[in-house]
Structure formats: C-alpha cells, structure tokens
Amino acid sequence: xxxxxxxxxxxxxxxxxxxxxxxxxxxxxxxxxxxxxxxxxxxxxxxxxxxxxxxxxxxxxxxxxxxxxxxxxxxxxxxxxxxxxxxxxxxxxxxxxxxxxxxxxxxxxxxxxxxx
Numbered sequence: 001x002x003x004x005x006x007x008x009x010x011x012x013x014x015x016x017x018x019x020x021x022x023x024x025x026x027x028x029x030x031x032x033x034x035x036x037x038x039x040x041x042x043x044x045x046x047x048x049x050x051x052x053x054x055x056x057x058x059x060x061x062x063x064x065x066x067x068x069x070x071x072x073x074x075x076x077x078x079x080x081x082x083x084x085x086x087x088x089x090x091x092x093x094x095x096x097x098x099x100x101x102x103x104x105x106x107x108x109x110x111x112x113x114x115x116x
Contacts, residue, residue, distance in 0.1 A: 055080075059090050067099045074102055078109040 054076075061073040074094060077084040084091075087109075094106035 055084070055086065059087055062087075062090050062094060067102070070094070070097065070099070070102050071105065074105040074109055078105065081112055084109065 058073045058076055061069045062077070065073065074091070077087050077091065080087075091106045091109050095103055095110075097103050097106065
C-alpha cells in the first residue's frame with residue numbers, strides 16, 4: 001500500500017497497489033491450477049517410469065526365467081489387459097513354451113487383443 005498525505009488535513013490516505021487485496025485473490029486460482037497440473041504431471045511421469053520398468057522386467061522373466069517366474073510374468077501381463085499390448089510378440093513366443101500351463105495363460109493374455 002502506498003501512503004500519501006492530504007495537505008488540507010494532516011491525515012494519511014491509503015491507496016491500494018495493483019497487487020493487493022482482491023487482485024491477489026483473483027490470481028490465486030491460477031496459481032493453484034498450475035500447481036495441481038505440475039503435481040499431476042510429476043505423478044504421471046513417476047507412474048510411467050515405474051510401469052515401464054515393471055514391463056521390461058516381466059518380459060525378461062517371460063523370456064529367460066524359470067517356469068514359475070514365467071507363469072508369474074504371464075499372470076501379471078494378463079492382469080494388465082490392453083496395457084500389455086507391447087508384450088504381444090513375447091506372449092506369442094510363449095504359446096510354444098515347454099510348460100502347457102504357460103501356453104494356456106499366454107493364449108488367455110492374448111485373447112483381449114484379438115477382439116479389438
């Protein structure tokens with residue numbers, strides 16, 4: 001706030017600066033919107049990076065793991081549904097796995113993609 005003196009009476013008059021009072025409150029929603037957008041962006045980046053890491057780990061297990069870890073990998077990929085579309089080539093290879101349970105699970109994982 002700026003202060004100025006009135007010459008006729010020795011009182012101080014207060015003038016609002018452009019950034020005080022109501023104008024500050026008008027800017028507050030914009031600041032909150034930007035802060036929320038930034039928080040959502042950070043969350044999505046962290047989520048994507050963790051998902052990408054888990055997907056590559058599952059694909060590695062499916063190709064190189066023991067029978068138990070291959071079953072676990074196929075199960076997790078099946079739970080991802082259409083989110084596991086990048087795993088389709090590896091799941092197709094799993095159709096020829098030596099373990100018949102893995103073959104069946106891989107076929108089940110591929111089924112949602114056949115009908116889209």
